Amino acid sequence: MNLLLHGYWRSTASYRVRIGLALKGVDHASATHDLRLGRQAEAAYRALAPQGLVPALETDLGVVTQSLAILEWLEETCPTPPLLPGDAHGRAIVRSMAALVACDIHPLNNLRVLQVLRDELALAQPQLDAWIARWIGDGFAALEPLITRHGGAFAYGDQPGLADCLIVPQVYSAQRFKVDLSPYPRLVAAASAAAALPAFAAAHPARQPDADPA
DSSP, X not given: OOOEXXXXXXXXXXXXXXXXXXXXXXXXXXXXOOGGGTGGGSHHHHHHOTTOOSXXXXXXXXXXXXXXXHHXXXXXXXXXSOSSOSSHHHHHHHHHHHHIIIIIIGGGTSHHHHHHHHHTSOOOHHXXXXXXXXXXXXXXXXXXXXXXXXXXXXXXXXXXOHHHHHXXXXXXXXXXXXXXXXXXXXXXXXHHXXXXXXXXXXXXXXXXXXXXXX
């Protein structure tokens, strides 16, 4: 199957999907859309992804949007190696970890929200930093006991999976905004173990062709 991933180097949602593709060894081409310049809002891209957000994955059967839906699609179409545990309870726990990032942390800190806070509500950078730290901190505080309870070498057990695909990019974002991660040692340890794997390293924003060297 021919796959084309639309993304942006520093988009954590795109980063998640790159990790999933790399973990499963799935070949794909890439198309980049500079979010800083609003390229994701151009008509040609909106014809593919009407919400005008990245990532979007073009497949032979059509376009899949939303990073979690793309990762679930990958899991169903390319089941080896698995991103989810073999039992229903384990899958529910991992999905809850992933949703905690995708639904409760990331939406409050993505570019379009920060632009509204900055441009329409006139928040200064210290206020923006406090906003970012608050919501990342709330989410990580909920993830920490889950990883303590269910984690091994990684966020869930001893194999990298769906939860790691989301947690590693969110830790990258937290570090970028200088969020204090010292209260979350198990989360940081799991993310560091995953980030050291070749698939995660290859998906890192700095390794992407559209990465800003500055």
